[in-house]
Amino acid sequence: MNHFPIFLATQGRRIVLSGGGDAALAKLRLLLKTEAKVTVFAAKPAPELQAWAAADQLTLIERSMDVGDTLCAALFYAADEDATEDARTAAIARADGALVNIVDNLHDSQFITPAIVDRDPVTVAIGTEGAAPVLARAIKKDLEEKLPASLGTLARIGKGFRAMAEKLPFGVARRDFWAEYYDTAGPRAIAHGEAEVEVALDTLLDKHLNTQAKAGHVDLVGAGPGDPDLLTLKARKALDKADVVIYDRLVTPEILELARREAIMIDAGKEGFGKAMAQDDINALIVEHGSKGHHVVRLKAGDPTVFGRLDEEIEAIEAADLSYTIVPGITAASAAVAGIGQSLTKRGRNSAVRFITGHDTKGYADHDWRALAETGQVAAIYMGKKSARFVQGRLLMHGANPDTPVTVIENVSRADQRVLATTLAEMEPTISAAGLSGPALTFLGLAPRAAVAAASSYDLQQEAL
Template sequence: MDQFLPAIPLSGARVVVLGSGEPALNKLRLFRTAPCELIWCTLGVSPALPSDLNPNTRIDTRARPHDVFKGARLVFIGVEDEKRAVKLANKARKAGALVNVVDNLPLCDFYTPALIDRGAITIALSSGGAGPVLVRDLRSALESVIAPGVGLLAQTAKGLRQRVSDVFPSVDARRKYWERALRGPAAQLADAGDEDGVRHALLDALRDDAPTPKGVVHLVGAGPGDPELLTVKAARLIRDADVIVHDRLVSPEIIDRARRDAHRIDVGKRQGDHPVPQERICEILIEQARLGRRVVRLKGGDSFIFGRGGEEVDAVRAAGIEAHVTPGISAALAAGAQAQIPLTHRDAAQAVTFVTGRPKLGGPDLDYSALAAATHTLVVYMGVAVAATLSRRLVEAGRSPATPVGIIENASLTTERRVFTTLDALAHTISSEKLSGPAVLVIGDVVAYAPEHLANLSQKALEHAA
């Protein structure tokens, strides 16, 4: 460990910033919501006041503010003249302050970390000046998964610490209480900004007869497989879940984002192999939620596009359980983006339709005449096994046999494959290239806009056409 990042209390502390340029202003912005005594020494300059300045800031425009360091805890020096910076730093240290000289590491007693400010919760990241851009990137990544109400939750919990200690004398009992209480309804109320609600929820959890927390089910789209294509909200829900009920198309890297103690239930289906019937999946969601747990039903792609999410949310609601839906990036969108196929390029398509190659057993067949229009992009999920029928019926309905087709297997994963062919050679290409899925078929003239289209048009397809 090259650095140790202490947490310095700011309430009532004196913080001094010297300088009038952008380096000094950046340091002032760090403390715009802090409860400290903030002094801005402009060193003889009368600058324009920034709109985001802490309203309690005291501005000192003297050229030589010799007495400003007295009682200071932190001093930031943002001046370009290094000799002057050294003199100011020495005076600040003699007064007992810790000093940071902007962009001059040898003169610093401490480095300024990248901060995530959530009120009572502050997260600091630092590379000691070795890679500030990397630190900023890490901060952005962390900010995307930290619940907005975590600061309010922590502040409210702080005010109840003594009360909790009175009820639970042992350390182990207190730990179990906080794990239960801070992950319960109080967390959701904090995200909504309900301060009174948070306090009441934490107090309710102290009672001996506290009711079992109400469970909730979140249907979450896990996207096509690449963890970086998760939505910010999906990543947070996965992290906070008590139970993860997942499909086989959800990658292990995404499931591993759950807490170590989260219960994982695999209900994945494969072609011709449904070890957990759909009815049983709905029952599992209801059973787990009735135990007061936060259940995340994790599905590949988007749960409301050929994911049977509508059936599951109907069953959960019918059981009187709260249900929420968080969308994901659908496999069709990911496949098009990965292959750079513009699904709705205006020179080639007036519409795009998503269909499944496996409609409901006993339900209506696809309307091939409506799907065969030349200016229509057709995206087929689960179409590999029915490619021969699909190709034949579309050609019979009037679609040109030479229509370009892109087959994207395992879109967004390291095992992704892209094969290009034509409609009449579709089944032959799938067989000869040994494509097994999961794959998305993109049918239409838009496929020709993919940069790989001509270069990677399947040789088997060309031979078949010849």
Template sequence: MAHPSQTPPRGHVAFVGAGPGDPELLTVRAMREIQSAEVILHDQLVPEAILSLASEGATLLPVGKKGFGPSMKQDDINALIIAHASSGARTVRLKAGDPGVFGRLDEETEALDAAGVPYHVTPGLTASTAAAASLGVSLTKRGRNSDLRLLTGHDVKGFAEQDWRTLARPGAVAAIYMGKRAARFLQGRLMMHGGAPDTPITVVANASRPNERQLPSTLATLPADLDAADLDGPAVLLLGLAPRAARAIAFARQEVS
């Protein structure tokens, strides 16, 4: 297996985190691996601004999965990765955000292990970190929360159940991925377990990208606010977090104008 600081050899798979979307938030190693790849199998959420960093002769293959939408089967994705790596191509599996955060990394590395194909993983900045940075707040804070939960709004079985009692406690902070369609479900579960109606929830869509949008909301108004805002693109729901006061005022002025 190649040392991750070197360009991956042929027949090797580099799992690369593309970060939340802003090319300037790519790691140096991710940039190098993208530029040296001969084949890039990429998620649907990886933007053109990052795909354009590939070399002119690279083959770009979309293998994205979309919640509640058409998706390539995981077994087919695994087979494609193995086929290109086994052909001797310098192969990059490019995943939005961090490969290990709701990115099905284990399913793909297990398939490579079974096929005897070497690989390494380059982490990326996950969307919740970029979203909190845009709000000017921290994901953890002394006296408020000593833990942080990363949750998914839905899984392969539908809306995902969580430890709602813990999440409903005052001061709890969680980043909820793929949660827009689950907003009414999340609201119902949290309020059923004692969540305060005025609990802040900020929705950040397209975090770090030029078309980023921030929607300050509360547990009581979240579904209605999301319906009215009609946000496009991937979004993270930051439970327990609100923008700093100055940023919230600026957001309100922007909406009025």
């Protein structure tokens, strides 16, 4: 992020613009919505600009800008639509300490003006750092259609009521009050006038003051394999409401970014054969925050029902008499098999698939190796990097074909996903040689579709020879 978005207080502050043509008018239409003191320097001002000056909406000085003209200015816009003149005025403004924007010159500007959806005092700013202004306008159009014109009125009235709302306890109770105001009570009342909105606020506050504090709730949420686009809508909603997010090591930063900014973020990561927060400590954290009335999201990579120690956490939640919801996610096997163009089951190939783990709390996990070694078996091996040699040895020991295809997918669904296609015989040292650093899932009995197609083509060529 090269441009940090902020909202600058403009009341009573000085903003200076140089230019009197179309570019200047476009900027001024936006600047005149603020409470800033706007001064414009233009040797040949457009009639519209002169009309604004006559109406005392801005100060117009009909000459080119000169040294000292931007003293005490917070912002300066160079809008003469002439590269030489814009560079000259920008240099003056910088010397005077103003932040400078040169119209249509992102490289030399110190700040940029975003596309804005105005529902004063609600303002939505959309920026693309100059990369895609057409996209910014499209987003603005979409938001303009979705945000009702009454939203600004509701926000203004609500702002005046904030001191009264502070009678409610800080946190969940206060947030629930405002959520009900903006979601239902306010929009219903505004249809009958502003006076009805104020009555609705009084009624709503009385209701919330006389309502017992809500008990905490826990959402056990699957974050999916890593791609935020694969996060379910229900998971997104849970993150929007969370007071506390207790997340695993494999949950990606892009998904953590979707949580409420005010939420408490707690890293409860575990690493196979490495550092880990004890499960009892995780259970205690969930119960501690839930018992305080917080909305807790326990965020697990993949699906919480697959190797997620879900039952232990549910037992702790139930023992504390807290409510909970399980929000399933896309497990790594589903995303990984899609990434190699295959399916987990296929008629004539395999009618079953096994999800197994390479290790458990006691070390390397044991399975029915004899059954897994049979021809045509497909298994998705979770947490299998460090146990690869053990798994390989057990399968070969029980008669598995050394040529059985094995595919390892690192960082499933992410931008840096990597696919290793090998065989059971070469499973190790292939995995060690690859230097995998991210989470990986291993498929026994599946090869990437491209590799299968290439092998089939080669076989046909050999038969023809």
